[in-house]
Amino acid sequence: MAKVDAKTVKELREKTGAGMMDCKKALVESEGNLEEAMAWLRQKGLASAGKKAGRVASEGLVESYIHTGGRIGILVEVNCETDFVARREEFKALARNIAMQVAACPNVEVVSTEDIDPETIAKEKAIEMGREDLANKPEKIKEKIVQGRIDKRLKELSLLDQPYIKDQSITVEELVKQSIALLGENIKIRRFTRFVLGAGIEKKESDFAAEVAEATGQK
Template sequence: MEISANLVKELREKTGAGMMDCKKALKETSGEFEQAVAYLRQKGLASANKKLTRQAKEGIIEAYTHTGSKLAVLVEVNCETDFVARRKEFQELSKNIAMQIAASPSVIYVRYEDIPTEFIEREKQIEMGKEDLKNKPAPMQEKIVQGRIEKTLRNYCLFDQPFIKNQDITIEELIKQTVSLLGESIKVARFTRYVLGQYS
């Protein structure tokens, strides 16, 4: 059966589970909302969002060097306890995140919320000045520009990237799955990408 995007969004907002998990839950329960909520709770996915808000001060710094040694990434991934930091699932997640950053040259921020206001305003001015908008009414210009900016800015954010090993989920959803599995808050604190010969 066809599941509407609005229903998926509503379920996501109520449970905090990833978009793909919500879609699957609705399909499994033939679109029955409350049954889908129960399905996600049984799977342990509904509480992932709450766990993400808890403090995470332990963790690891993961290093990844791409074949040929001309590109490397350092990423700090945090969790709540040293016990979880030593878990193979947490370390595998950290490796996957480092590889994702290496494979995503446009990514410069962890989350959409991290993008500075002045950066967003600059992108807006660039879009507003484009030739194809000049003859359109102001409200339409605003709507088009908003859509374009959203798409552009999401390309800069790690959490919004489709996971390189499974394009059906984003990095944010991958992290939420690991949060559900390990039962602790997990955060990507910061990352640095090193490209041979680039110093800026």
């Protein structure tokens, strides 16, 4: 695997507008070759997505998805910049696919890891720090292990970090970026709601997740 330095990543980002992690991945895939990395980002539809990420997205649509048998229902709001793009079939298809993604991921709770309450993260860290398998580890090593575990856990809760159900080689975030490049506007998944038949307060979270997994075929 080619060693990628921060300076090259920054240069690629400035040239393409792609995200830092996307640039790093492109350089790794291209063995450090800047031109090939740029081509890789264009092929993935990521080369211009970053430049549009800061633009206001206040239009869009609310899409619904009802899983076969009517046991699971999803509502998702996906935003874009103009009503013109919101009416395009490509945008509608994206919203439908995102709704289906939520149905297939019963453990997902938020759009992005940035939406997770810091208090929740602090509690997770306290739990991990107290685990027996880390009791004899040096403090610095323990911190590193715990951070890795927390990062993994947070990604499990984040919709954008999930492998896309129709193409496991990309994440939902990369799918959105490809749509940004295709449609030429900033696109954001704002929120989603999941309804599961019979899932009331009396049901445990484990039962809730198992029910959704069974209904979507995700075992």
